[in-house]
Amino acid sequence: MRCIRVSENAYEGYRGKAREILEKFNVKVWSVVEITTKIGVFRGIILPRYQLADDKHITIKLPTGYNTGLNVDEIIEIKEIGYEPGRYKLPSPSVKPDEKKPRIPLLGCGGTIASRLDYRSGAVIPALTPEELYSMVPELADIAFVYPRLLFELFSENMTPEHWIKIAKEVEKEINERGAYGVVLGHGTDTMSFTAAILSFMLRNLPAPVVLVGSQRSSDRPSSDAAMNLINAVTLASKGDIAEVTVCMHGTTSDNYSLIHRGTRVRKMHSSRRDAFRTIGDIPLGKVENGKIIMFKKDYRKRSSGNVVADVKLEDRVALIYFYPGMKPDVIHHFIDTGYKGIVVAGTGLGHVSIYLFDAIKRAIDENIPVVMTTQCLWGFVGMNVYETGRDLLNLGV
Structure with a gap:
């Protein structure tokens, strides 16, 4: 679930056109407002927005408790009718924790x-x-x-x-x-x-x-x-x-x-x-x-x-590659060239990839980069001895 980060910034998360319209009508985050738009009138509280949100909408909490976004290009007028900042203090608990419990x-x-x-x-x-x-x-x-x-x-x-x-x-x-x-x-x-x-x-x-x-x-x-x-x-x-x-x-x-x-x-x-x-x-x-x-x-x-x-020793330069039909070998070459220490391939079925990747896989193994096969299937197992492709991959050193 996503959290709305609260701060003292009066225009938290708003920029560009969205911030300009808030400033134009002298309202801010937590203002209780009545907003007249081309499609109707909305009442609610202006909420802060996530810092990467677009500049085309203003978010308000409606009296029903739901949030909605209003397109700034459709806003005609905003009236401030109150101010209700976010509350930070929670009520005192009605129970006392017992330190004798686990x-x-x-x-x-x-x-x-x-x-x-x-x-x-x-x-x-x-x-x-x-x-x-x-x-x-x-x-x-x-x-x-x-x-x-x-x-x-x-x-x-x-x-x-x-x-x-x-x-x-x-x-x-x-x-x-x-x-x-x-x-x-x-x-x-x-x-x-x-x-x-x-x-x-x-x-x-x-x-x-x-x-x-x-x-x-x-x-x-x-x-x-x-x-x-x-x-x-x-x-x-x-x-x-x-x-x-x-x-x-x-x-x-x-x-x-x-x-x-x-x-x-x-x-x-x-x-x-x-x-x-x-x-x-x-x-x-x-x-x-x-x-x-x-x-x-x-x-x-x-x-x-x-x-x-x-035991916190781990190697973080390990790639997880999801094979798909038509995958080019340069995907694997990229991880070799950029210094990755291991490659895990999520292959199809019992653990297969296209023969067109074999040379790139062999290069990785020849350069002492372990290549490990898993399956894209959520159920079942990897069985690379069943079909020719799997056996060829095993012979390469996968």
Whole structure:
């Protein structure tokens, strides 16, 4: 989910023609306005915009709670009838966290899983203190002693290997030095499966659960999945006997239960549905429903004593190439020429690419660049001994 960054800038996110029209009518972000356009009259609150947004629209929050964008070329007049700045202070929580309960850090890595929305203004406010978190989801106090800590705020498509290394080191510190009984990572959903996979390899000898959680729907929507996902993730981290990296997200489109996905087997399969995450090539490890953890499988790592080791050595100059019909060999030559240390090819079917790429692949192998084959298919396996193309690739050294 995307956050609107709030600042004191009166024209936050507005530039060009959009800013000019705000200045012309002497209105600003958080002004309550009546805007007359060629297609009708709209009342609402002017919202800040993302810094890369176009300069052709003004965004307002309507009295219904929905946001809409108005084309500046169709605006005839804007009248300011009030001013309602975004609220930053959350109400005091009605519950008191119990420090005797299992200690579960909520490490914020982006997204709005631990944020609160001001329904009047549309501003998404990070819930970065225990008081704010328990105000947002008071049910957490009955489960564990949850203490949130922000590692960084970024859209998950901007996650890099450097961020993965920081997360792994922070998890190591929480478990080994601060006595965390489990760890919850709040993460944007788009690349959550990538982070879950790399952490599964980085965190060696893991003695406790590390649970990634996010939300598909923003907090201002009745269909938001944020609260249930967070409650179930904390339940898993504090009560589960598993000691693996997992993803805990909605299992259905309804608020029935969350599925527990193994970090190396999970993939986001839908861009917007609440049950977007699926285990690939297996069944989920289990589910969390009404505060109970029900495991479907028995072959998972169990809780234990001891310390986790964050093995953060990795090579980030590895290319993932998705083969397609007509692909030119210069794609592979490019990664060789620019100093990449490894190439993973997502081939068709059982692991095939065109014969026209063979010379480029052989060059990479001859220059000691490992070339590894995987399949574009979501189910099944790589079987390169079945057909001639696969056997030829094996003979090249793939």
